[in-house]
Amino acid sequence: MALLGCGVVGSQVIRLMHEQAGDLAARIGAPLELAGVAVRRLGRKRDVEIAPELFTTDAEALVTRDDIDIVVEVIGGIEPARSLIVAALAGGKSVVTANKALLAEDGASLYEAARRGNGDLYFEASVAGAIPLLRPLRESLAGDHVKRVLGIVNGTTNYILDKMDTTGGSFTDALEEAQTLGYAEADPTADIEGFDAAAKAAILAGLAYHSRVTAAEVHREGITEITATDVASAKDMGYVIKLLAICARSDDGRSFGVRVHPAMIPRSHPLAGVREAYNAVFVEAESAGQLMFYGKGAGGAPTASAVLGDLVAVARNRLAGTRGPDESTYADLAVHPMGETVTRCHVALDVADKPGVLARVAELFAKHDVSIQTVRQEGHGDDAQLVIVTHRATDAALSATMEGLRELDIVRAVASLMRVEGDD
Amino acid sequence: MALLGCGVVGSQVIRLMHEQAGDLAARIGAPLELAGVAVRRLGRKRDVEIAPELFTTDAEALVTRDDIDIVVEVIGGIEPARSLIVAALAGGKSVVTANKALLAEDGASLYEAARRGNGDLYFEASVAGAIPLLRPLRESLAGDHVKRVLGIVNGTTNYILDKMDTTGGSFTDALEEAQTLGYAEADPTADIEGFDAAAKAAILAGLAYHSRVTAAEVHREGITEITATDVASAKDMGYVIKLLAICARSDDGRSFGVRVHPAMIPRSHPLAGVREAYNAVFVEAESAGQLMFYGKGAGGAPTASAVLGDLVAVARNRLAGTRGPDESTYADLAVHPMGETVTRCHVALDVADKPGVLARVAELFAKHDVSIQTVRQEGHGDDAQLVIVTHRATDAALSATMEGLRELDIVRAVASLMRVEGDD
Missing domain, CATH: 3.40.50.720 (NAD(P)-binding Rossmann-like Domain)
Structure with a gap:
């Protein structure tokens, strides 16, 4: 060789x-x-x-x-x-x-x-x-249907987010520490902007759905915008922020979405306990149920x-005189655009502290067909904040709602906006 | 077919x-x-x-x-x-x-x-x-050396122990609930006495060490003796009791041990979070490091x-026109007897509350070459208890120590005795 x-x-x-x-x-x-x-x-x-x-x-x-x-x-x-x-x-x-x-x-x-x-x-x-993951997907699950893959597949970003969660510090401080310890490169772009995770998501989705997927088809958001406040706010609600690679089949099974973005997951979720630079991939299959693979993602x-x-x-x-399994693309499913992806949102709004605010905000959500799961009003006067968690809706409807919120005169700012995964 | x-x-x-x-x-x-x-x-x-x-x-x-x-x-x-x-x-x-x-x-x-x-x-x-485990062991880790396998491979006993841990109830109550819910059979012997886990341990050890292992060579202890007090005592110390299938190579690499018994593991260990009837197997390999596979073990x-x-x-x-990987027994390592297995122990002793008790107990440990990691004295008078956690020692030395303790006049009873795994 x-x-x-x-x-x-x-x-x-x-x-x-x-x-x-x-x-x-x-x-x-x-x-x-x-x-x-x-x-x-x-x-x-x-x-x-x-x-x-x-x-x-x-x-x-x-x-x-x-x-x-x-x-x-x-x-x-x-x-x-x-x-x-x-x-x-x-x-x-x-x-x-x-x-x-x-x-x-x-x-x-x-x-x-x-x-x-x-x-x-x-x-x-x-x-x-090191995690045996592709062989299980290609071979062990060859008799099953993968519904969803949720993965922490980039050690650098997991290290940074874990540090932010543990210390309450900023993204910049956590990145510097990761660089000092050799977990992040001098130019960390590929990791922190999600390019590395997007390539892995494309490979996983291709194997999971027996279709061809390229990195260009992966919706990608990095972690550079995440603030200590986002992390603290997630913590308060019993969540932790992770950069996830998500592959999910549509309800009708005819297409699937592939995306990489930070998301809040409940602390009780098996992925929440994945610390430091470890990787883990959570797979939900129709017959096998929930599986998780955990280990070192690099080195x-x-x-x-x-x-x-x-x-x-x-x-x-x-x-x-033989060959292993060939490429399997027989299903040839389409990757649907991010707008069609069904997800949930956590949003914190700085609002004017006067009567009728909640009604107008709720009306806007309803207009876009996004139903609200919980809403909490916090603070008073200039500190007044509405913290909303939605039910499942398309990403397009959620985006349109956020757009509308930003234009409402009673909303001073969208203080925090994060998708929520892993609790349905 | x-x-x-x-x-x-x-x-x-x-x-x-x-x-x-x-x-x-x-x-x-x-x-x-x-x-x-x-x-x-x-x-x-x-x-x-x-x-x-x-x-x-x-x-x-x-x-x-x-x-x-x-x-x-x-x-x-x-x-x-x-x-x-x-x-x-x-x-x-x-x-x-x-x-x-x-x-x-x-x-x-x-x-x-x-x-x-x-x-x-x-x-x-x-x-x-459903957990893809044998294929990863046989194929993905074919270029690595497995040091140790720690597995929760029996859903029934994990359900029972998890219930005892959550509710503080007795073994009998938890078993009854498991039977009502269909997690345990009418005759639960194969599960609660560790026979099922021992068969799985033999299969895992054979694959991990490229040797032939039968269930008869597996040291086996069940969970029927575990009391609510044992569970509570483990909880107090930040541990949880699990029935583990353990395959571990000796330090010189020439033999390995295979055993199934209840053990205390730290709550921070990835296996500690495996709840209800779920299974998970933790593998430590020389190059790959720590891996974990998690999912449904039955159904x-x-x-x-x-x-x-x-x-x-x-x-x-x-x-x-080909075949998959054949049996691999080239290493042909011996299974060493339980006495040679290196492990640690947690032991709670009901003792007479008088001066010199600790000295005499410590002397007995020293005589058998078992060094003590921590010792805690609790209660007074008739409630006096010594809670001891040992360093690593052979099971033979630990057994001889326990034998000796039972014969000491100042020890009224060995209230609890449990091996400790997963924190080294």
Whole structure:
């Protein structure tokens, strides 16, 4: 096999291949041999010992070498990863990758190349790191219907939100701490703006609904606007704010929504207890009921564990002259727009403290067909606030209602606005 | 395919096969056809509609019919299930079973028959019902080393212990409620004495350590002796009592222990939040770190979901002319006796209230090389109690210490004794 990339994950893959050579050979039925490692620059110091002659900067040549039958890609990003993977698959090799961005942008090309080359494409490490999640979705639940997936799939944002919840501090402080501890990168955009989670949501939705989904189809909101007040207000109500990746089938089963946004979930929900940089994915299936998968979503060794699990599987498949499950897109369901997504809202309004305010606000909700579950009036005078939680309504109706509220003269400001999930 | 048994699980399998025929065919690549259902008595009312001509009482004839290539066994128990499965496998068919008792007693014969017949043996539903657990252990973690498995794998006992914890009531009351609600059977022995959990522990340990384990090798203690006082005392200390199935590798990696017994776990442990009849399994692997799998451990539809997932897998394998992963026992590690298991203990002693008591008790612990982590003296006079939590020690040393304590004249009684897990 050949390895593309020798960073945090790649060097752990090599270390584990060395340390567990005997076990891996026994589990596969033949030894795994590392035949080459493609890197950008030679001569760099690595975290792991590798015979220098294995290194090459010519990844293109490596992935088409005749003596290589499995390629592990841990470079990340779109190019050159895509071209290399496609070239490897076209040459009849099997590929193990952790590349969520590529899979969510152009998984179709990779699957197509795998089919033509009659090789395997495995990618357990691309979503939720070490947590066995894609194999259960693709295989264990192959006889069931997934209704909904609610996932905490980005460790950085979960760390930040957990800190804000525990300390009461601001987003900026929590982000800085995450950066100091290495949980967030110097440029944290991909994490805090939800791009990373959106790629994972696209992969999960595709597997759950046997349809093709790209990251561009995922409604995405990040966590940068969340204030200490939002967090405190959620806490007061027995909720906690999490960045969720949500895939949900429509009631008629003909389409589904895919979205990433912060949401309030009840503290009693299994996902509420997911602390620090841990990941967890909650799956609701028609027959299986509620399932949850919990573990480390990132890091060298955990990701390498998932890569090695796939490596054992594709190596076994090659020995048996077979392939793992192919892309399953037979259902070909449409992704519906965010406006059609059914959700609930928590909204805090700074209002004028005079009679008739509640009536006018309630009237506006009714006009947009959004029914109110609870309303609480807090404070007096300039501090008067209405805290409203709605029943389920389409996101379009909820947005129109918020638009209308902002225009009402008696509403001084929408102090906080957050979707509510996980308590229906 | 043929179905053996048409009870709670079997009728759900048939219902789902009907309802999802199109999806299953698309996922497999060919339609699934139900060719026969073996039952004990014909003419009985079933929960699902089936053409009457499909029923037969001649299971032996059914499993060897030429037109059948997959057999699903949901009869349970050792015989006739074993003979039927072995006959089916010997005839080259693939088998999906939920039969934990049989797998834990004689899995070796079944695997052997599968190998000879070149068919598949899948059994995801046998442990933790709908929770995808065996596939992750067998496949996703194939590149990792499992250190420890801590599982709540019996819903009945978890329901009872959860009730005792919530209401403060007795074991008997909680058991009665579980029976009324259908969570416990009229004869609850298999559940409350830990037999069911022990079979599952044997299956989990075998997969985790790539070795052969039978239920007879599992150290087993049930929950019938647990009192409301034990539960309250655990609660006071921030712990909750759960019946755990524990598989743990020895420090030198050369053997492992498998046991089922009630244990105190910290309320902050992810397993502590597993309520009612839910199941969850916590896995610690060297590279992946801590993982948890949570969901419904029993019930017709959840179990049927797991059976159907396996059914799709074995049907795909047959179409591709291949087999799934074989039994993996290459490591061939020994199961060490309970005495060598390293654990911790919480013990409450009713003691004489006089000077020097603590010194004599501490001396006894020291004599057996068991070091004390915390000790708390409570009450006075006839109510005087010492509450001790030990550091890690072998179970043999802990047992010898308890034996010694019972013989000390200053100890009036060992009021409560419980192993402590999950906080190291």
